[in-house]
Structure formats: C-alpha cells, structure tokens
Amino acid sequence: MTGATRLRRIGVLTGGGDCPGLNAVIRAVTKSAITEHGLEVVGIHDGFLGLIEDRVQPLRFDDVSNILDRGGTILGTSNKADPSRFVVGRNPDGSLIFEDVRDRVMATAERHGIDVVVCIGGDGTMSGASRLVEKGMHFVGVPKTIDNDLMFTDVTFGFDTAVSTATDALDRIRTTAASHHRVMLVEMMGRNAGWITLHAGIAGGADVILIPEIEFSLAALCKSCVDRSEKQKAYTLIAVSEGAKPIGGQAVVDQVVADSPDPIRLGGVSDVLCHQISERTDLECRATILGHVQRGGRPTPHDRVLATQFGCHAVKLVTGGEHNRMVAMQRGQLTSVPIAEVADRQRMVAGDHPLLAAGRATGASFGD
Numbered sequence: 176m177t178g179a180t181r182l183r184r185i186g187v188l189t190g191g192g193d194c195p196g197l198n199a200v201i202r203a204v205t206k207s208a209i210t211e212h213g214l215e216v217v218g219i220h221d222g223f224l225g226l227i228e229d230r231v232q233p234l235r236f237d238d239v240s241n242i243l244d245r246g247g248t249i250l251g252t253s254n255k256a257d258p259s260r261f262v263v264g265r266n267p268d269g270s271l272i273f274e275d276v277r278d279r280v281m282a283t284a285e286r287h288g289i290d291v292v293v294c295i296g297g298d299g300t301m302s303g304a305s306r307l308v309e310k311g312m313h314f315v316g317v318p319k320t321i322d323n324d325l326m327f328t329d330v331t332f333g334f335d336t337a338v339s340t341a342t343d344a345l346d347r348i349r350t351t352a353a354s355h356h357r358v359m360l361v362e363m364m365g366r367n368a369g370w371i372t373l374h375a376g377i378a379g380g381a382d383v384i385l386i387p388e389i390e391f392s393l394a395a396l397c398k399s400c401v402d403r404s405e406k407q408k409a410y411t412l413i414a415v416s417e418g419a420k421p422i423g424g425q426a427v428v429d430q431v432v433a434d435s436p437d438p439i440r441l442g443g444v445s446d447v448l449c450h451q452i453s454e455r456t457d458l459e460c461r462a463t464i465l466g467h468v469q470r471g472g473r474p475t476p477h478d479r480v481l482a483t484q485f486g487c488h489a490v491k492l493v494t495g496g497e498h499n500r501m502v503a504m505q506r507g508q509l510t511s512v513p514i515a516e517v518a519d520r521q522r523m524v525a526g527d528h529p530l531l532a533a534g535r536a537t538g539a540s541f542g543d
C-alpha cells in the first residue's frame with residue numbers, strides 16, 4: 176500500500192478491553208468508507224487474534240445498522256493477543272512460550288486484500304499496531320478506553336459513559352450512606368490513572384476522592400471521616416480509584432493475567448480501606464467495587480457523537496494517505512498523532528489540573 180490511489184479495502188478491528196461506543200466507531204468507519212469513498216470494509220474478529228487466526232468477515236452498510244447505541248463490540252475483542260509476543264503454549268515448568276507471529280498477521284491481511292487497518296483501541300493496541308508498522312502494515316488508530324489515559328488526546332470515547340455510570344453509583348450510595356451514618360467507599364476503574372474517579376467524584380459530590388496520582392495518608396483519611404461524623408454530616412462518601420495507594424505504598428493487585436501483555440489487574444483497595452478505617456475509628460464502613468459495570472451498556476450521547484467523529488476522521492486519514500497515525504482530539508479540534516508515540520504510554524492527572532483545585536475549593540479531600 177503506497178498511495179491513496181490504490182486503496183480498495185480496509186479492515187477494522189477492536190482491541191483491548193471493551194468500552195461503550197466501540198460499535199458507534201465501527202458504524203462510522205464502515206458507513207463513511209462505503210458511502211463517501213466507495214471502499215470495501217472487512218471486520219476482523221477479536222482484535223489482533225482475528226488477524227493471527229484468519230477470522231475476517233465483510234462488513235456491508237446494513238451490517239452496521241442499528242448498532243449506534245449498543246454496548247460492547249459486534250466484532251469481539253481481546254486484550255491478550257500481541258502479535259509480536261503471542262502465547263503459543265507452555266513449557267514443562269508451566270512458564271509460557273511466546274512467539275512472534277507478525278508474519279501470520281501480514282499473510283492474513285494480504286490474503287484478504289486489506290490495505291489499511293483501522294484499529295480501535297488503547298495504548299496496548301497502538302503498541303501492537305506500531306510493531307506491525309515496523310513490518311510494513313498500514314494502520315490508522317482510534318483512541319478508545321474508559322480510563323481516558325491515552326497520550327496526546329484530551330479525551331477518549333467510552334470515558335463519558337463510565338463517568339456517568341460511576342456518578343450514578345455515587346448518587347445512589349450517598350442516600351444509603353446518609354441513612355445509616357456510614358463511611359461508604361465506591362471503587363472505580365482506571366488502572367494507574369484517576370480520571371474516572373476525579374470526574375465522577377466531582378460530579379457526585381464525593382467527600383473524599385482518592386486517585387493514584389495523589390498518594391493518600393490513612394491518618395488524614397480517617398480524620399476526614401471522623402471530623403465529618405462529629406462536626407458536619409454523619410456520613411462520608413469516598414470515591415476511590417482502583418490504583419489509589421498510600422504514601423510510599425503500592426496499589427492493590429487483584430490478579431495477574433500471565434498471558435496478557437499488561438498482566439496486572441488492580442482491584443480491592445476499597446475493601447482494604449474499609450477494614451482499616453473501621454479498625455481505626457468507631458465508624459461503620461462498607462465498600463462497593465463497581466468493576467465492569469463501568470464498561471458495559473449503552474454509550475452516552477456524548478460518546479456516540481465523539482465515536483462518530485473519530486470514526487469518520489479515521490477514514491479521512493486512511494483515504495488521505497495519513498497512515499500509522501491515531502485520531503486525537505486536542506482543544507476541541509480533531510487531529511492526529513503518530514501511533515508509535517502513543518504506544519505503551521499513559522496520560523495521568525497532572526498535579527495542577529484545574530479539577531483538583533475545584534474539588535478542594537468545594538470541600539473535597541484528596542486524602543493528602
């Protein structure tokens with residue numbers, strides 16, 4: 176694939192964890208590629224796995240009708256299939272055997288006449304794509320993740336829906352916290368970034384917001400809860416990121432997924448804090464881990480609009496020959512950045528982010 180003139184067929188895949196709005200991007204890519212540019216589109220199943228195992232299907236206009244508001248991905252996804260380090264078995268001692276299967280991926284793309292692949296994913300997917308670019312494949316990336324932690328884009332689709340779900344949970348937990356005069360912790364996803372918790376915490380009026388970027392002091396946290404119970408309101412609502420950690424401490428690991436390129440799964444910090452706070456104070460505590468409920472379900476209108484913009488812009492990059500770049504939104508403008516620069520990197524909440532100041536100004540504690 177050397178120039179826009181030869182372009183005939185594009186592939187589309189969804190990689191990494193699923194996220195509300197994936198189907199809206201698949202729809203936008205497919206419809207705009209067909210109607211605006213007369214291209215053929217094929218869907219690749221389960222992310223890079225579909226290219227490794229040759230599972231590809233044509234996507235026609237009607238195949239992507241009525242999916243704009245549907246959660247998940249009609250193509251399926253995988254967060255384990257890195258073609259340059261693919262698990263092919265186990266050694267006698269149980270350790271995994273990895274193989275570079277990028278040539279299998281290239282062969283599948285060639286067999287199906289795929290000129291460019293639109294890969295919809297997070298930092299892991301962009302990293303898989305950039306290692307295939309080294310072999311000569313062509314990609315255009317679309318930034319996806321509820322975590323909102325991709326570099327060089329102010330926002331990813333799926334984030335707004337996750338924030339909305341988490342805020343709804345805080346609203347609901349507040350009434351039960353107030354009724355029982357309890358300390359209630361609500362644990363949110365986000366890996367090592369606190370975007371979901373920060374936004375939902377502000378939107379839901381959480382009294383304490385714990386994010387990975389600001390290490391918390393257990394003593395300060397307990398004091399906030401006790402102060403509230405004595406002086407103000409007899410309950411405390413705490414929004415806590417799964418990656419939150421105490422000063423000088425580590426995040427709580429829920430499990431290690433050995434065959435995943437990013438094996439650490441965080442989770443459980445709210446349970447740990449629940450016991451620690453109740454041991455150190457006389458307050459009654461409960462923890463709720465929201466988990467994958469934040470990833471499922473219908474995308475918000477905001478995410479549907481963003482996903483549609485991203486999908487259409489991706490096709491523009493494809494047809495304009497601007498390959499191996501990822502669509503990005505910067506200061507409200509659609510743009511693009513090199514995929515290689517996004518790979519394997521995460522965007523964190525900066526210490527001078529205005530929402531931190533707004534949170535503090537409206538009485539929230541960050542546990543520091």
Ligand code: F6P
Pocket residue numbers: 192254320321322364365366417440441470
């Ligand atoms: O990156 C999205 C995300 O939902 C993170 O917020 C979370 O830490 C992780 O994926 C969970 O991964 P899995 O679906 O493999 O449990």
